[in-house]
Amino acid sequence: MRASIKSAVLPLGIAVVLGFAAIPARADDQADRQARWKDIEKSLFGDRVPQDGAAVVQLDAPVRADDASLVPMAITIAAKQPVKSLYLVIDDNPAPVAAHYTFGPAADPRAIKMRVRVNTYTNVHVVAEMQDGTLLETTKFVKASGGCSAPMGMSDEEAMKGMGDMRIKFAGDAVANKPVDATLMVRHPNFNGMQMNQVSRMYTPARYIQTIAVTDGDKKVFDLDTDISLASNPVISFAFVPTDKSQLKVAVTDSEKGHWEKSVPVPALSN
């Protein structure tokens, strides 16, 4: 983290974050941010250079986060051609790649929503990798602070309750071969190893979700690789194309070898 961010007012109700009132950005920040992104780009894509994809890929993120430990990100893709994978990169987070979705044949990758932690004022990049290998990028600047290092709750024990419980919601009844919106909710504290217990001076050990695999029967919807930037109790909205006998299965693994699965029928499928 390079910019130090100070709050000038302290709200009393702060759950975990004081996500406003910061010192204005320094003049050289722009150049720093560019350089940072170039580094990330290089490490992720090597010599492949993402093109401006603003016409195709859209990222909706709050300009200023109300809660830096739960910043909603909505990605929409208006591509005619199929999307192979999608990266969400929070440039200045300790681990910048917040999410990498690899889509399968059952996916409808036109819209993804998720909630992330944002540690400091940062650019957020979305890069869509098309089937032909083209990379399309878009970016948003998000003002937030402390989303990673702020205390997450009032009790670790409380945060661990029900770990691995899942819920899958569908937006209305599904019709075979027509895209349907679904929301996946997972109970998991996603401890990122950056919260210190002030008395023991020990950090709560990191324990966070690494993969989420969603399948419909034997067809992949998506594989998600993720890490400490994912918010606690993650909620991910996506779309998929059901068949007439769809059964959605979700498998989650975490950094402590935790593994949880849930399988649900898709409601009211008809042709």
Add this chain to the structure above:
Amino acid sequence: MRLDRREALLGTFCLCCLPTLGRAADFKLEEVAPGVFVRRGVDQDATPSNLDAIANIGCIVGRDAVLVTESGGSLADGQWLRQAIKAKTDKPIKYVVLSHVHPDHIFGAAAFTADHPTFIGHAKLREALQQRGEFYRTKLSEVVGVDKVGPIVMPTRAIADAGEVDLGGRVIRFKAHGPAHTSCDLSMVDTQTGLLLPADLLFVARVPSLDGSLLGWLKEIDVLKAMGAAKAVPGHGPTSVDFAGTSADLVRYLTVLRDGVRAEIKKNGSIETAIKTVGQDEKSRWLLFDDYNARNVTQAYKELEWE
């Protein structure tokens, strides 16, 4: 002086012109019931000039001892309270209550360590302070200066459900509440006057902030109602209020929040949409509404989406 966020951002305020403790001149302990003294906190967030003196703080004086009902939002605020108490009575300060984990209710405690009181808190306060305390201290230090914040004081007596202390013919009863405003809300009743001191389980005028459980808070208000007190000292707002009317206002806001967020979840609406729509009719009724409502909606959404 009201330092607004924009001024703070742009640095247009002038620190040298701020009266360091000039605020103390405007502050006074009001006797809201016989032997119960309260200083009204300002309806602001912590700023360099108000030194986080934003909560209602004070004391109850018994025959033999004094109980500090709330200690203040910073060491400086606690020091102000201590001298104000000492100016009123020579009786020893034997008890200091830490009503919950929030900074404006805990940092005054350090001003009383020389009195060697029992620091009374909810059984879950210690853990919450371990998780949050240092973070609050750092953040508040950035606002008011580290020397004015002071150290964190841990409770030395934990109340798991109920408890009481006797100030000499004057019994104060405590109730440890389930998750509501926070995870560790402690309320008390002065049995001599029947006055209820619910701390931040009751907000008046200032918009409530949700950091525990929305459904739990609604439940705990019923618990408070069952105590039958007519008058209360809210954590924020006027120093003494009619409990029935003011708690009804709070219930109305929390209910609007609950029903609005539930409706949004039901129609698959996002947190962002909920933030824009839920509770907007309440805007004109509360101070600092825009600073807290979005967070409250987010908190409510996180809780209710798992229903």
